[in-house]
Amino acid sequence: MQGLEALAEEDDRIMLVCADSLKAMRADPFLEKFPDRVVELGIAEQNAAGVSAGLALGGLIPYFATYAGFITMRACEQIRTFIAYPNLDVKMVGINGGLAAGEREGVSHQFFEDLAIMRSIPNITVLVPADAGQARQAAKAAAEIPGPVYIRLGSGRDPVIFDDKQPFVPGKIHILEQRGNDLVFFCNGLMIPRVLVASALLEAKGIACTVVEVHTLKPLDTEAIVELLKDCRAAVTAEDHNIIGGLGSAIMECAAEHCPVPVARIGLRDVFPGSGHPEALLDFYGMSVNDIVEAAISTINRKPNPLPNEE
Amino acid sequence: MDERIEKLTLMASQLRRDVVNAVYYAKDGHPGPCMSAADLMAVLYFDLLRLNPEDPSWIDRDRFILSKGHACPLWYAALARRGYFPPVELKTLRVLGSRLQGHPDLKKTPGVDANSGSLGHGLSQACGLAIAARKRGSDSLNVVITGDGELNEGIVWEAAMAIAHLKLTNVIAIVDNNGMQSGGKVEKVSGLYPLREKWEAFGWYVVEEDGHDIGRLLPVLERAFQRGRATREERQGMSLLPDHLRRGRASAGVPHPDQPVVLIAHTLKGKGVPYMEGDNSWHKRVPTDEEHQLALSILGGQDLE
Numbered sequence: 001m002q003g004l005e006a007l008a009e010e011d012d013r014i015m016l017v018c019a020d021s022l023k024a025m026r027a028d029p030f031l032e033k034f035p036d037r038v039v040e041l042g043i044a045e046q047n048a049a050g051v052s053a054g055l056a057l058g059g060l061i062p063y064f065a066t067y068a069g070f071i072t073m074r075a076c077e078q079i080r081t082f083i084a085y086p087n088l089d090v091k092m093v094g095i096n097g098g099l100a101a102g103e104r105e106g107v108s109h110q111f112f113e114d115l116a117i118m119r120s121i122p123n124i125t126v127l128v129p130a131d132a133g134q135a136r137q138a139a140k141a142a143a144e145i146p147g148p149v150y151i152r153l154g155s156g157r158d159p160v161i162f163d164d165k166q167p168f169v170p171g172k173i174h175i176l177e178q179r180g181n182d183l184v185f186f187c188n189g190l191m192i193p194r195v196l197v198a199s200a201l202l203e204a205k206g207i208a209c210t211v212v213e214v215h216t217l218k219p220l221d222t223e224a225i226v227e228l229l230k231d232c233r234a235a236v237t238a239e240d241h242n243i244i245g246g247l248g249s250a251i252m253e254c255a256a257e258h259c260p261v262p263v264a265r266i267g268l269r270d271v272f273p274g275s276g277h278p279e280a281l282l283d284f285y286g287m288s289v290n291d292i293v294e295a296a297i298s299t300i301n302r303k304p305n306p307l308p309n310e311e
Numbered sequence: 312m313d314e315r316i317e318k319l320t321l322m323a324s325q326l327r328r329d330v331v332n333a334v335y336y337a338k339d340g341h342p343g344p345c346m347s348a349a350d351l352m353a354v355l356y357f358d359l360l361r362l363n364p365e366d367p368s369w370i371d372r373d374r375f376i377l378s379k380g381h382a383c384p385l386w387y388a389a390l391a392r393r394g395y396f397p398p399v400e401l402k403t404l405r406v407l408g409s410r411l412q413g414h415p416d417l418k419k420t421p422g423v424d425a426n427s428g429s430l431g432h433g434l435s436q437a438c439g440l441a442i443a444a445r446k447r448g449s450d451s452l453n454v455v456i457t458g459d460g461e462l463n464e465g466i467v468w469e470a471a472m473a474i475a476h477l478k479l480t481n482v483i484a485i486v487d488n489n490g491m492q493s494g495g496k497v498e499k500v501s502g503l504y505p506l507r508e509k510w511e512a513f514g515w516y517v518v519e520e521d522g523h524d525i526g527r528l529l530p531v532l533e534r535a536f537q538r539g540r541a542t543r544e545e546r547q548g549m550s551l552l553p554d555h556l557r558r559g560r561a562s563a564g565v566p567h568p569d570q571p572v573v574l575i576a577h578t579l580k581g582k583g584v585p586y587m588e589g590d591n592s593w594h595k596r597v598p599t600d601e602e603h604q605l606a607l608s609i610l611g612g613q614d615l616e
Contacts, residue, residue, distance in 0.1 A: 036446070039439075039442060039477075041469075041473050042469075042472070042473070042476075044466075044469035044472070044473070046435070046465070046466040046469060047435045047438070047466055047469035047470050047473055049435075050432050050434075050435020050436050050438070050439065050466060050470065051435050051436070051438045051439040051442070051470075051473065052439060053425070053426075053435070053436050053439060054425070054435065054436040054437060054438055054439020054440040054441070054442070054443065055439040055440075055442060055443050056439070057374070057417075057424065057425060057436065057439065057440055057443070058439060058440045058442070058443020058444060058446075058447075059370065059443060059447070060443050060446065062439075077429060078432065078435070078466070081426060081428070081429050081432075082425075082426050082429075082432055082435075082436065085416070085418075085426060086416070086417050086418050086426050087418065
């Protein structure tokens with residue numbers, strides 16, 4: 001929200017559209033500062049999406065912000081036909097994205113399908129910042145990206161991963177560490193710290209990996225991803241999302257088309273989870289550090305022999 | 312006034328003729344729902360809406376949204392006759408590569424201000440447009456024709472609630488109340504009625520008129536347009552009814568100055584082409600050669616050139 005305040009300061013067209021989500025978005029300071037720039041529509045996300053389309057048609061840049069699932073599921077068709085199809089400048093900010101961010105609220109507030117939905121709709125840029133600093137940068141970047149953008153956020157209680165000096169460049173992968181080329185991890189969101197721990201544990205076992213953040217699911221940085229797949233020849237994806245349709249699928253599609261090497265997916269394994277503490281939830285549903293380590297080892301063992309593209 | 316009415320009556324017939332031609336040549340489309348709204352469209356596009364076909368993206372134009380997007384052959388006909396593109400282009404309705412999509416696409420068709428086709432979305436978009444107009448201090452209006460069947464959609468009432476709550480008097484809603492939806496009579500398919508009371512309960516001021524009587528539609532809508540552009544002070548005591556219909560009652564037809572206005576237009580599906588009138592099979596149907604010719608001879612007007 002601080003990112004949006006700074007933006008609104010600079011650009012008079014920035015509007016905040018809420019569906020009784022001011023409190024959830026912690027947007028009270030924004031409201032105080034820019035009372036005329038907030039459109040509160042009550043608990044009515046479909047209308048909020050339609051109104052956002054109208055605001056954009058009227059030359060404004062609305063940020064429609066509420067829970068990820070109420071944007072991407074409740075208002076899915078409004079987004080698809082009235083925002084994405086006419087390629088309008090509507091920026092959508094979904095909180096509680098993922099299993100962990102929804103934590104004790106249970107399935108109704110755990111949104112692990114949002115990225116699959118948004119990724120399958122043409123024209124939408126899909127960003128997954130990992131912490132508050134990246135979220136600020138993503139909000140700013142979204143204003144400069146023409147057309148609709150979906151920014152997927154967590155609970156707002158997520159740990160800080162990056163210092164603000166690290167640039168957030170939409171459309172580009174972000175290499176976090178390169179210990180070696182035994183395997184490449186593609187990860188985003190709050191799975192990043194877990195993958196970094198896993199990578200260190202693997203190095204102790206003599207397995208040297210590369211860790212890459214993929215914060216832009218669409219457009220995917222295919223070229224750079226293919227380069228890494230060619231170099232490492234095995235990959236593991238890690239995301240707080242269903243293994244269907246999100247980062248794991250994106251990387252597998254990319255691998256299957258351009259560099260068919262083994263890929264394993266860490267994520268929610270297509271089940272409805274339960275309530276619980278976020279860290280405990282991730283551990284329970286197959287996204288623990290140990291799960292990541294084991295996936296890496298078994299994927300390396302599946303490297304084809306001879307390797308594909310071997311000249 | 313009489314001259315204006317005569318001109319608009321002729322134009323409504325012309326638009327109906329264009330619809331029959333477009334659907335006939337396309338061999339696809341929804342003629343019935345076009346016919347019920349043709350008189351309304353004539354009044355809006357050929358008298359009241361502030362437009363500039365030379366500059367379709369002029370920022371201070373009035374915005375019109377045909378929320379019942381399946382009636383787009385009528386919208387395309389109005390745009391063509393208003394000069395946005397040549398009428399002959401109506402023959403390309405729904406053809407691959409055409410600017411005239413199966414349902415309205417604002418990126419493809421000059422003069423189309425908002426997408427529609429998936430029902431119920433006109434008022435939501437008008438709500439956003441109205442907020443934007445107010446923010447830039449413009450008196451441009453945001454006019455929506457919705458079907459009655461599409462009022463089944465919950466989003467319509469979300470939008471109706473929001474527009475009234477936000478006091479967006481620069482929105483004008485018109486319900487093409489032809490009493491039929493795809494599956495049959497509105498009252499059989501859903502619990503839409505009582506309709507007037509629903510709008511009133513959502514905070515709107517309701518006017519009801521015969522949607523085919525241009526002599527009655529024009530003065531009421533003209534006042535609604537004047538009111539929509541007026542300041543709050545000017546709206547105080549402003550009536551939507553012409554003097555002779557107020558019958559000396561000062562309060563007749565006077566909305567609260569913060570209330571948005573909806574016109575419920577009582578219409579007939581298929582109006583103007585006798586074999587289509589009241590026959591819901593014309594919701595989506597293509598005229599045969601004979602039916603085509605018969606319609607043209609009844610409607611008069613010019614062909615697509």
